[in-house]
Amino acid sequence: MKQTAMNQEHGKARFAAQPIAFGANLGLFTPADRDAPQSDLAVLFLNPWGMEEMCTRKFYRILAERFSDIGVASLRFDYPGTANSLDDAATERGLSAWYEVIGKAAVELKMLSGTRNVVFVGQGIGASLALMQAHVEPSLAAIALLAPVTKGRVYLRELSLFSRLIDDGLAIKPELRDTAPGSIAGLRMPPAVADDIKAIDLNGLQISRTPPVFLAERPGFESDTTFRDKLEAAGCKLRPTAFAGYDALVSNPLNQTIPDALVDELIDWLQSLPHYLGRSAVPAKKPSSTASVRLGAIRETAVRFGPDDRLYGVLCEPTGGSVGVSAVILTTAYDHSAGWARSAVELARELAKVGVASLRFDSAGVGDSPPVPARRKQVLYDEAQIADVAIARDYMDGLAGSRRTFLIGRCSGAYVAFRSTVDDQRWDACLIVNPVAFRWRFKGLPKTLKAYFKNVLDLETVRRLWAGDVDIGAVTKNISMRLIDRMAGSLSPVFAPARPLTQLTRQVHDDFHALADRGTQLSIIYTEGDEGQEMFRVNFGTAGEKLSAYPNVELHLFPDADHNLTPRPARERLIELAKRQALSLALLLGEEKRDKRAARG
Structure with missing residues (x-):
């Protein structure tokens, strides 16, 4: 079932x-x-x-x-x-x-x-x-x-092998791989824990x-x-x-x-079991209204919020002074609120150290948040997630101490962050990592043309086709989209009439113009060679030259990183950009305060 x-x-x-x-x-x-x-x-x-x-x-x-x-x-x-x-x-x-x-x-x-x-x-x-x-x-x-x-010992060896397979699949350079015992997909097992596991x-x-x-x-x-x-x-x-x-x-x-x-x-x-129908006593303790823990400069509070308290997240706050800026960190549809390689945890805590509060949460049907019955089971690139982001914003607006709030997302979370920022004028900035598209018209999650053609001769693909595990209709549609994108970029006079139906490039630029008119800051990060750049080039040119029309947009290219930012140096660079984004919003707040004081004379 x-x-x-x-x-x-x-x-x-x-x-x-x-x-x-x-x-x-x-x-x-x-x-x-x-x-x-x-x-x-x-x-x-x-x-x-x-x-x-x-x-x-x-x-x-x-x-x-x-x-x-x-x-x-x-x-x-x-x-x-x-x-x-x-x-x-x-x-x-x-x-x-x-x-x-x-x-x-x-x-x-x-x-x-x-x-x-x-x-x-x-x-x-x-x-x-x-x-x-x-x-x-x-x-x-x-x-x-x-x-x-x-x-x-066998388990640690298996982890090491699985880790190499993941790193190979993500094309991570050998010198950037974490080979410590127990480490996998950017997650480092505490060394003392690894030592104890060896003895099991x-x-x-x-x-x-x-x-x-x-x-x-x-x-x-x-x-x-x-x-x-x-x-x-x-x-x-x-x-x-x-x-x-x-x-x-x-x-x-x-x-x-x-x-x-x-x-x-x-x-x-x-x-x-024998005690299943036994009589339990009255609980000796009721859950506290606040579930918080504190370590050094940060305080973290596990929260549930939204209609019927259906969303779960972790609020990370500075224990010292706030700069008046907060962030909402989105998951993808497959990693929970801690993030791939605990990236959301690390990001939230580093932001707290510079006075920036944040909420990292699971959208409906992801991790610890239950699904909404009427929604699709597969929430990847599901527009319904935008409603969850709006609920998260409502929650943050109900907290004191923040006057500017921005969104952070990677992969499908980047898409949802961008669409949410376009749809909801309350967001002051948006930082997105490796968005596959800015408007969605694929069926499911598409691959690049290179990946599709490579998989044609793959034995596992043949097995999945034979077993009926591959959606032929989705694959056919996505390959057609990719081919038309390629041809439309080089043969624009011939294919211009088809562009509104196939690329949605005009609508994407309408979205970017809307953000520019609002003065909403947008930072786009791509790792070098990421497949999301294929659609980006369709929208903005081979070198992103069409972004020059938008002074509110910054483009950053990260070398030596995969789609998930698995190597630690890439995650650290993201943290520094997020800090810079937050502090730039704090600077604008300071300027507003000075202007108000000057106006009062």
């Missing part, structure tokens, strides 16, 4: 989970549905690492929602030094810091839910931590192990407690079969199952598929 169909079947609009803070950690608490049977179980989710964490963010949110429907509350959180968590000295203590937070999260979950029994649900390295923590968690009722890491060997673990175990095995992995045999030999009440759809979930966040069958199996397993 597709997730979109599931939402329609359940017939309810979802709230974002309740943000909470426990100690120096932020979390998301999903209470049990009041209309569901009362349960004495609550689920604590334990994250995987790296790219797998990015891919399972939405999966975990869906599981939390479905668990709530059957009366089971849950809590999700990030380990120190990962995703949206703080980067404090705790990461230097390795896995002991992660174990410590797991223990605190379990206590918090029991207090918020009123339950006495906790179920650990973990994937990847999170599954390993769940089993290794079982002997110290007194309230543990059961464990769900989804594709657990059984041997740490679940097959050599002494299992002193034998709670019920749900084991999702990756098809074709002999190590998973060996581990299943160990659990059975230890006397665990085991429910093994094949992790159907594992590769489709974790291999590529852009085209991931939620394993609906596994979701249903987990729900059935939870309902079979």
Whole structure:
């Protein structure tokens, strides 16, 4: 069953989970549905690492929602030094810091839910931590192990291989690749954590407690079969199952598929546990109205906002003085609010250090924000996201201390940022990275002509065609668009009548004129060789010469970077440009204040 169909079947609009803070950690608490049977179980989710964490963010949110429907509350959180968590000295203590937070999260979950029994649900390295923590968690009722890491050294080698494949695919130069143990896709595993993971060997673990175990095995992995045999030999009440759809979930966040069958199996397993229909107590604690943590010059607050509190984000603010400028940082449709390689987290915190507040958030259907039932399942380049940006702006306008606000987005987030700035005159500036287009007329996400023709002879493409996984209509339409773009650029007298129908270049220039008339600053960043430049050249000339008509626009070319700005030097350069953008708006504010004082005489 597709997730979109599931939402329609359940017939309810979802709230974002309740943000909470426990100690120096932020979390998301999903209470049990009041209309569901009362349960004495609550689920604590334990994250995987790296790219797998990015891919399972939405999966975990869906599981939390479905668990709530059957009366089971849950809590999700990030380990120190990962995703949206703080980067404090705790990461230097390795896995002991992660174990410590797991223990605190379990206590918090029991207090918020009123339950006495906790179920650990973990994937990847999170599954390993769940089993290794079982002997110290007194309230543990059961464990769900989804594709657990059984041997740490093997896992780190696999990460290294996967990291090289990703870097190769992104064409990142060898000297710019992060080859530290555990690093992948620009995410650096804390060194002390990597050292501790090397020592993990679940097959050599002494299992002193034998709670019920749900084991999702990756098809074709002999190590998973060996581990299943160990659990059975230890006397665990085991429910093994094949992790159907594992590769489709974790291999590529852009085209991931939620394993609906596994979701249903987990729900059935939870309902079979002894304490499922037990009576829970009145919660000993209610979630605070504000979920904030602080470190040095920054304060971060997890928030939900918008109609029915359906959007989730993190507000990052300076603890010192504000310069009166704020930013809204958009995700793409596949990376959540932390951003690719935690780029949104780094950007937000560096802006806070110079007095600029920011909101990074998940649009509907992305990461921790539930979908809007009437919208498309695939939100990539969906115009409906513009409405979410307007809601974010409304939220920021309701906060004190900011008189100028600008948008930041990359890839599909760049497109949404640009369209939002054109449509909503409240935005004072916009900084976009590698926009594929300024007006959308493709079907799905197009490739360059070079990529299309290269894929024609690719065996994987042939396999997907044979399996019916390729939308032939979309490919045909997009190739036709690309070919006409090419010919129209060189044969303008012949193809001029077709331009309004195929390129929308005139409409793009109308948009740029509108921003220029408002005095809205626009910074466009392309990495050298990025495929988004193909459409940019159609609109503005081979060297961008037609941008000279717009004094409010700056064009920047980043060398030695991929579409996602994976190498750290590229991300650092983006941060400096964002700071410059913010401080230029602050300078305009200062000039306005001086003009007002002068007018008063």
